[in-house]
Amino acid sequence: MIAKTPKSPYYAVIFTSIRTDEDAQNYADMASLMAALAAEQPGYLGVESARNDIGITVSYWESLEAIQHWKAQADHLIAQQMGREKWYSAYKTRVCKVERDYGFEQV
């Protein structure tokens, strides 16, 4: 689903990753858990996610402080460490300010 974000400006974290072939079930479980936990954080606005050859997850936030808080959340730190040790062969995280947006919906 396309995230229903407020009027810009707001913030986005673009997380692009390449999975290893390892540990699919634990990875899927942790991904679900982290999605649910992120949604409970202060300043969370929404998320969009897709994966083929690479995975792209974009989470949206009210402020840089909200992003920093989520990055440092205890369970999320564990997930990040398992990501580096097992699940990802590479990733890149980009912290962005959304300066403008526009969209289209078929009627």
Place this chain on the structure above:
Amino acid sequence: MIAKTPKSPYYAVIFTSIRTDEDAQNYADMASLMAALAAEQPGYLGVESARNDIGITVSYWESLEAIQHWKAQADHLIAQQMGREKWYSAYKTRVCKVERDYGFEQV
């Protein structure tokens, strides 16, 4: 592939879309053509793309001017119009400034 972007700041366009079921071959052909054409534009830095339930394409650019130039490119305008008429039931475009980034690569 994860895009090899330069040191921040630079710009990102997050394009999130939901496909109709129509016209799969023409859509795939146009998507390839637009990817090749985007890569030739001034200020282009790279692209990342994935699709399951939704599609996410993130393109990276040197400047807002480069983004504006690509948005107004003639063949791209035709693709955008066909997108609204046939290929997408909904989309959202978000223009962002990448303020910082960091990554990981398994060695």
